[in-house]
Amino acid sequence: MVLSIVIIIAAIALVAVLFIQFSPQFGGKASDEAIATYKTSKNYxxxxxxxxxxxxxxxSLKDMGKALIGFFKSQPNTKPDHDLPLAKIDSLNIVNYKGDTRLVWFGHSTFLLQTEGKTILIDPMLGNVPAPHPMLGGKRFNEDLPITIEQLPKIDAVLISHDHYDHLDYESIKVLKDKVEHFFTPLGVGAHLQKWEVDNTKITELDWWQETTFKELKLVCAPAQHFSGRGLTDRAKTLWSSWIVQSKKDNIFFSGDSGYANHFKEIGEKYGPFDFAMIECGQYNEMWPEIHMFPEETVQAGIDVKAKKVMPIHWGAFKLAMHTWTDPIERFTKTAKEFNVNMVTPKIGDEIFPKDSTYNTKTWWQ
Incomplete structure (x- = not known):
């Protein structure tokens, strides 16, 4: 009996090791040449x-146990009991669009941004499960997306904030890579893309506070307070970031994942005010307060970066923490009203126009 148990455990361990070693989901490792350049970074x-x-x-082991129990324990309202309201968009609408800057939210932290005739995807996690294998994660709340990944037309650029599975998805990149002109990532993340057969000439890696120009747009890789890693041994081997996109008419901020810290004020002082800010608000817990914000901190971060409009993101698609699925938006809207913060709360697939003064806050989650 004991021998049988030992054999089963050994077999499971072997399968796990082989999966981690050979599955493309885990991405690539930076070359010695790349690491040599990272050593010049103040953040490395x-x-x-x-x-x-x-x-x-x-x-701690105690907190880790509590987190695992809490995640797998059946808890009320951590997931919706029906598909969330969703608006559709088609490829011709995207291709032919020539209007003012607009965004389309895909849930969680994924956006389609169109500005100055350019089409950009931000953190394109368009897969169904934010994990290296479907059995290792919970499914997306919605069966559908505003548009399928196969229907997306040519994409000028993709911005990636960090390499966690709910922001960088292998299956999505595999389908997108041949229709994307250029990828912009924080330092180190390009190794994953190269592993997934994205040509190195199509990848630009940036450190915090570095700027680049892409087709008359200014892109800034800005700080965040978080971490990275896709496997068991690559914690913090790649950088994490927020992003700023500046066009002739609009100034847009995307927080990526981040705990609340003084970098938001620094970003606001250097690059604000922003016409529109997408700021993390979801998947928080008292056991990891420094790497994810609570909704009240999201509001303060919006004030810090001097955003004229703030949209809470990182919610509405996946269960990655133990709070109810509506807790982020309920707490955010309450606090935003208290501080007179101009908030934007579209349903998934809605068109969002940063400078639309007629926009009315929607409470579709109710």
Missing amino acids: KEGVFKNTNDVKLDM
Whole structure:
């Protein structure tokens, strides 16, 4: 009996090791040449990237146990009991669009941004499960997306904030890579794209505060307080970031994933005010307060970056924490009203126009 149990455990361990070793989902590793360039970054120390503040990334065994129990334990209302309201958009609408800057939310942190005749995808996680295997994660709340990944037309650029599965999806990149002109990532993330057969000439990696120009748009890789990693041994081997997109008429901020810290004020002072800010608001827990914001902090971050409009993101698609699925938006809207913050709360697939003064807040989640 004992021998049988040992054999089963050994077999499971072997399968896990082989899966991690050979599955393309886990991405690639930076070359020695690339690592040599990372060593010139102020954020790279002792072989890993660091946050500006001293951030605790490892939970105690007690907290880890509580997190696992909480995640797998049946809890009320952590997922909706029906598909969420959703608006559709077709490829011709995207191809022929020539109007003012607009965005389309795909849920969680994925956006389609069109500005100055350019089409950009931000953190295009368009897959069904934010995990290296379908059995290792929960399914997307909605069966459908505003448009399928196969129907998307040519994309000028993709911005990626970091390499976690709910932001960088192998299956999505595999379908997108031949229709994307250029990828912009924080330092190190390009190794994953190269592993997935994206040509190196189509990848630009940036450090915090570095700027680049792409077809008359200014792109800025800005700080965030988070971490990275796709496997068991690559924690913080790639950088994480927020992004700024500046066109002739609009200034847009995307927070990526981040805990609340003083970098938001610094971003606001250097690049604000912003016409529109998409700021993380979801998947938080008291056990990891430094790497994800609570909704009240999301509001403050919007104030810090000097955003004229703030949209809460990182919710509405996946269960990655133990709060109810509506807790982020309920707490955000309550606090935003208290501080007179101009908020935007579209349903998935709605068109969002940063400078539309007639927009009325929608409470579709109710």
